[in-house]
Amino acid sequence: MEKNPVMLQFFEWYCKPGGSHWNFLKTQVERLVEWGFSHIWLPPAYKGTRGAVSEGYDVYDIFDLGEFDQKGTVPTKYGTKQEYIDACVTARGAGLKILVDVVFNHMGGAEETEKVTVRPVDPQNRNKFIGEPREIEAYTKFTFPGRAGVHSDFVWDQHCFSGIDHAVGEEGNTIYSIVNNYGQSWELMADSEMGNFDYLMLNDLEMRNPEVRAELKKWAGWLHGLVSYDGVRIDAVKHINPSFFVEWLDYLRTEVNPDLFALGEYWLSDDLPVLLNYLELTGERMSLFDAPLHHNLSEASMQREKYDLRTIFNDSLVAAKPLLAVTFVDNHDTQPLQSLEEFTEQWFKPHAYALILLRKGGFPCVFFPDVYGTEYCGQNKGATDCEICIPPLNELPALMDARRYHAYGEQVDYFDDPNCIGWTRAGHPGIPGSGLVVLVSNASATKSKLMRLPEAFSGKELVNIFDAADRVLLNETATGTFMVAPGKVAVWVLSAA
Numbered sequence: 001m002e003k004n005p006v007m008l009q010f011f012e013w014y015c016k017p018g019g020s021h022w023n024f025l026k027t028q029v030e031r032l033v034e035w036g037f038s039h040i041w042l043p044p045a046y047k048g049t050r051g052a053v054s055e056g057y058d059v060y061d062i063f064d065l066g067e068f069d070q071k072g073t074v075p076t077k078y079g080t081k082q083e084y085i086d087a088c089v090t091a092r093g094a095g096l097k098i099l100v101d102v103v104f105n106h107m108g109g110a111e112e113t114e115k116v117t118v119r120p121v122d123p124q125n126r127n128k129f130i131g132e133p134r135e136i137e138a139y140t141k142f143t144f145p146g147r148a149g150v151h152s153d154f155v156w157d158q159h160c161f162s163g164i165d166h167a168v169g170e171e172g173n174t175i176y177s178i179v180n181n182y183g184q185s186w187e188l189m190a191d192s193e194m195g196n197f198d199y200l201m202l203n204d205l206e207m208r209n210p211e212v213r214a215e216l217k218k219w220a221g222w223l224h225g226l227v228s229y230d231g232v233r234i235d236a237v238k239h240i241n242p243s244f245f246v247e248w249l250d251y252l253r254t255e256v257n258p259d260l261f262a263l264g265e266y267w268l269s270d271d272l273p274v275l276l277n278y279l280e281l282t283g284e285r286m287s288l289f290d291a292p293l294h295h296n297l298s299e300a301s302m303q304r305e306k307y308d309l310r311t312i313f314n315d316s317l318v319a320a321k322p323l324l325a326v327t328f329v330d331n332h333d334t335q336p337l338q339s340l341e342e343f344t345e346q347w348f349k350p351h352a353y354a355l356i357l358l359r360k361g362g363f364p365c366v367f368f369p370d371v372y373g374t375e376y377c378g379q380n381k382g383a384t385d386c387e388i389c390i391p392p393l394n395e396l397p398a399l400m401d402a403r404r405y406h407a408y409g410e411q412v413d414y415f416d417d418p419n420c421i422g423w424t425r426a427g428h429p430g431i432p433g434s435g436l437v438v439l440v441s442n443a444s445a446t447k448s449k450l451m452r453l454p455e456a457f458s459g460k461e462l463v464n465i466f467d468a469a470d471r472v473l474l475n476e477t478a479t480g481t482f483m484v485a486p487g488k489v490a491v492w493v494l495s496a497a
Helices: 021-035 080-095 210-227 244-256 272-280 290-305 344-356 369-371 394-405
Strands: 007-009 039-041 059-061 097-102 113-123 125-129 134-141 163-164 177-178 204-207 230-236 261-264 287-289 324-326 363-367 374-379 383-390 411-414 418-423 434-440 447-452 461-462 467-473 479-484 489-494
Touching: 007 369, 021 080, 080 097, 080 210, 097 210, 097 261, 097 369, 134 163, 204 324, 210 244, 244 261, 244 272, 272 287, 272 290, 287 290, 290 324, 290 344, 344 363, 344 394, 344 434, 344 489, 363 369, 369 374, 394 489, 418 447, 434 447, 434 479, 467 479, 467 489, 479 489
Parallel strands: 007 039, 007 363, 039 097, 097 230, 230 261, 261 287, 287 324, 324 363
Antiparallel strands: 113 125, 113 134, 113 177, 163 177, 163 204, 374 383, 411 418, 418 434, 434 489, 447 479, 461 467, 461 489
């Protein structure tokens, strides 16, 4: 039987610049395999508008992986093209599957301006025009002089974009819809948020242009020829016509990698039906991050004993579509000082990881600082020099082992107490020693539950992975009383002794 997969997001927003990240990955491959990770999601590898300090989401040139002198640097924030290739080869050679980060919504940093016909729109309702068509000068022509046509001679110009937010010589930012061959309207989106949320930032790609679609297919094939990636993490999918991904993913699975895994970031924490609709519109060709569950985990950590743990999976994607949900505790967008900041407090992280690692359903993704820790400074809501320290999660290795060796078989839930929930896993006959018991508590007092495992466990002793002295001997009906300390999580597995 295949062991449970786990993904690691191998970066955070505040990874130190200096071009050492790809080389660091090479040194960590053996450790990640030992921990039980099966997949690693890597940050965008291409040149961003901010050059050596760019995280890669401000896309400039997707064909420059740290190879050309552009935006003031040859290497990206993470290293050179060859270092990237070497790291991917090392990781895949050790059995890790690679997910590359794909940012197709926008580009920035064009070299040349053009005269562009546009109409301004209401930023709160992009379907509402607030002015007549007029001509502006805008940076919409990308020639990539540092690359000089190597890998691709495609020139991006105004016909490749549907919107921009800046006119040369004008103060401030206004969202403009570009009047082009496709009319004066935005592309169709999956939802009516902001009227139409096609436009997010910078130069918005025009997916109705067949030359744009062809270039993005060409790039995907070119990149696979370099690093043989196993999957794609797709940024900001709610701002892109879902029909594009139907075409693009079908192309990749036909021409590039038939087993390609696709994961979309549709950021919406409180409207599960919208996520389900997006999955339907794309024919379930991709999984989605379970943003609603992340929201619940963060809320539970902040509300502490006031939070009803029985509702932790309410309106979550993993509850509705367990095979298409990628569950996570935090990521680079939700970490402190980020625009989508909604962090899970440290005391609750063991609980949160138990909830995504040790249950059926969902593909869990672990966040880089929870393995390596991080320290950084920044600005937040007007304050300066905010100092942030996220330590490694001490409980994570034990939880990873519990998933790898024990979290198999049928699941029975004990969601009968607002401050203490639990479940059992029955184990799998093909995995000796599998099966477990979990209790998660936010209570201010010790909690206990009478819990039962299958008959095969009768007379067996279970031990708490966090406290070797905490042992429970099951009776002849495979039943035992399990106790968890105030505000803690406990996991019992079969004792080796």
